[in-house]
Amino acid sequence: MTVLVGYTTVEGQTRRIAEAIAKRIEAKGERVALLDIGSNAEYELERPRAVILCAPVHTGSYPQPFRRFVAQEKDWLNALDSALVSVSLLITSHDAEEKAEAMNYPDALIAESGWLPRQVHHAAGALKFAEYDFFKRWMARRVLAKDRSSGKATVDHEFTDWKALEGFVDEFLATTGC
Ligand SMILES: Cc1cc2nc3c(=O)[nH]c(=O)nc-3n(C[C@H](O)[C@H](O)[C@H](O)COP(=O)(O)O)c2cc1C
Known part of the structure; x- marks a missing residue:
């Protein structure tokens, strides 16, 4: 059976993450359906396994x-x-309060939607x-304001840990019996 990998992206990094997840699932011999949730495409598909x-x-x-x-x-x-x-930048923060904020983003989604994902993986995004x-630059600087020590406040950078992402996919497939 198929594993559905759905994503929404604004700047493209979450699409890259979803594609990497799909590739990993296929490498494990499973079928994948990749769905861009923001595209308004019809998503009629056979009932996925996970x-x-x-x-x-x-x-x-x-x-x-x-x-x-959701x-x-x-x-x-x-x-x-x-x-x-959950793709964010505060998850990379060295500030405990900011990191806790990033860890809590899924809670608001779960509370408002009623969806109860069995697992949550936090992936760092990109700048x-x-x-x-101008507005996005200003917002991105605000997001990183407390974390200037790392020197990443104004430089393009991909923070995604691809190995950790693969580890999450392997674990998820193992727990779902795929
Ligand atoms: C305008 C803007 C606002 C953002 N706000 C937040 C935020 O509130 N918290 C956070 O952790 N990351 C924030 N980020 C970082 C994004 O989560 C990160 O850049 C991610 O890679 C974006 O994913 P996407 O490319 O799929 O849209 C923001 C980024 C931008 C450009």
Whole structure:
């Protein structure tokens, strides 16, 4: 049976993460359906065996199309093995309060939607200052304001730990019996 990997992205990093997850699942011999939740495409597919949904945090929450999808689909999501991959930058912070904030992003989604993912993986996202407009640059600097010590406040950088992501996928597949 198929594993559904759904994602929403604003800047593209969560798509890269979802694609890496799909590749890993295929490498393990499972079939994958990759779904861009923000595309409004029809998502009629055979009932998947398990689901991994990936979404980035922008200004403190996940994008609206993702939150709507999860709330609408919670009943069948809850009937399956499912996982959330939460993509953020504060998860890389050395400040305990900020890190706790990043760890808590999924709680708000779970509370408002009623979806109960069996597993949550926190993946660090990316900074793409060269592609941001003025507002986004300002927002991204604010996100990193307390963490200047790492020197990453104004430089494009990908923080995603691809090995940790693969480890999560392997563990998820093992627990779902795929
Ligand atoms: C305008 C803007 C706002 C952001 N707000 C947050 C935030 O509130 N918390 C956080 O941890 N990361 C925040 N980030 C970092 C994003 O989660 C990170 O850049 C991620 O890689 C974006 O994923 P995407 O490329 O799939 O959209 C923000 C990034 C931008 C550009």
